[in-house]
Amino acid sequence: MxxxxxxxxxxxxxxxxxxxxxxxxxxxxxxxxxxxxxxxxxxxxxxxxxxxxxxxxxxxxxxxxxxxxxMAEPRRKASMDIPLIRAEVEARGQTHSYRLLLREEATPPAAVAAQLHLKGGERLLHVQSLHLADDRPHMFEDRWIVLDTVPALTDADLSQISPNEWLLREAPYTHGTIELAAACAGDAGGHLQGDPQTPALSLLRVTWMHETAITFVTQIFAPDYRLSLDL
CATH class of the missing domain: 1.10.10.10 (Winged helix-like DNA-binding domain superfamily/Winged helix DNA-binding domain)
Incomplete structure (x- = not known):
């Protein structure tokens, strides 16, 4: 024994x-x-x-x-890790590729500034990109990144590495929020090779490094995408 x-x-x-x-x-x-x-x-x-x-x-x-x-009524929680999109696609046995569509320093819309709790004067990088699986559109991403929080991103070649991958590797977050919605694909529909009125899963996420905002991102997935959560 x-x-x-x-x-x-x-x-x-x-x-x-x-x-x-x-x-x-x-x-x-x-x-x-x-x-x-x-x-x-x-x-x-x-x-x-x-x-x-x-x-x-x-x-x-x-x-x-x-x-x-x-507990009289057990409260179970679903957990969701921020996925590395490349790894998520490859885990499905598909080949991942990525296209940088837009990169510019810009002033964010008021709604984005509010999400990031900006005080004014911060430098923000606006990036739009498209992730593909087996050369088919997988997810369109519109992202605002606070360069004051992650200044090293200024010199990163985002044509070779996606913001999703760079931030997960170089700027670990301490906490954040995620919102899921079903909405029309809108302008992203053209990139996803679908009708702008086609319903699509939209994921809005804000991540923070303690009290400092890192990024606000909207990810719109192709209509056949399925989201899985662990319980």
């Missing part, structure tokens, strides 16, 4: 089985960390890690001095 200490992942999985089989019913108070540590023969810190993970996943409600209860 192994004498290896029990892992927090093992405790988490055991607790999850108890929740699913109603050993711990919805709304029920579960044993405290000391009791669970005794049961599993481990340190309280190990139990704490397991319970924190279940709480973060939406299965437990932890309140100081009130104990830990099973």
């Amino acid at each position: 192994s004498d290896a200490p029990i892992s927090w992942q093992s405790i988490r999985d055991t607790m999850m089985r108890r929740i699913r089989t109603r050993v711990y019913a919805p709304g029920a108070l579960i044993p405290n960390e000391t009791e669970l540590a005794t049961e599993f023969g481990c340190a309280r810190a190990t139990v704490n890690r397991a319970l924190q993970d279940l709480a973060a996943s939406g299965f437990l409600d932890r309140k100081r001095k009130a104990g830990t209860r099973v």
